[in-house]
Amino acid sequence: MERVLIIDPDAMHAAELQDGMEAIGYDTTTFPDMRNALGAIKEGCLDLIVVVPRSSLSLPDALTSVGSALKDLVRPPEILFLLRWKPRGPAERLLGDRWSVQVLYER
C-alpha cells in the first residue's frame, strides 16, 4: 500500500484530505507542521508528501525545509504543494519547478 504524509496546519482540512486519500486506498498520516513530520520523512518509506503551507509568505521556507529533509534519501517521495489561495501569476509554480515539486491551487 502506498504511503502518503500530509503536512497541514488546519486540522479540519487535513482530516478531509486524509479521508479522501484513505477512500482511494492510501495509507495516510497527518502532521500539523514540518518539525513533527521530520521523523516520518527521514524513515524514508513514503511515496508522497502533501504540504499545505499556511500562507504564500511561508511557501519559500516550506519548500526549503522539505528540500533539505529529503536530500539524503535514496528514493525521495513525490511532493505536492497544495496552495489554498488563488493563483497570483506564475511565480509560485516557477518556484515549485525549481525545487522539482508539483504545485496545485485548491481554489
Next chain:
Amino acid sequence: MSGNEPLGRIMEEVEYLLARRRVRAQERPRLVVVHEQRQPSAECSPGEIIDRCYLQYPDREIPIPLALPGLMLCDCMVRYNNTPLSVARMERILAHSAFYRRLGANSFERNERTPHFTRVALRVYLSRLGSQIAKALKKGGSALRKEQVLISETTESNVAVHYLNLPVHILHRMTRAV
C-alpha cells in the same frame, strides 16, 4: 474545502503522481558507453576512444566519472554483458584484445598510455566502478542498489565472476565532441 470539486482535483493529481512514481520504479536505468573516432564502416573496431559512460534514467544523462582504467573495465563489462567474467578473464581481454591494445589509435590527439592491469588492480577498479554506479543511481533517484546492478557470484569451481545486471548500450560517434 467547499464542495467535492476541489477534493476531486486533488485526488486526481495525487493518483497521477503516485502512478508516475510506480512507472518510474519499473523503468530500469541504462548504462551507456560512448565510443569516439569510429571508422566509417565498423563499430567497436580497434583505434576508437572510450570517451565516457553514463546512466540514462529516466530520460536524464547521469555521468559516471571514471578514469581511463575504470572506463576500460566498464567498457569490457558492457561488451561482454551476457557473459559473467572472472577477474582473470577480464585481465586477458584487456591485455590482448586489439580494441584495448590500439585504444585511441584513430585519433590525432595525444592519447593516454594504455594502463597495464593486474588482477589486484582490477578488483580495486571493479569496486570503484560499483561505487560510482551506486552514486549515479542515487543521483538519478533509482531505487536500485549497487548489489542489484553489479553482480558478483561464485561458480561451482569457486571462482568469482562479475557481470552488469542493466540494459547496456554502446553509442558511436565519428569524431570527438568538443
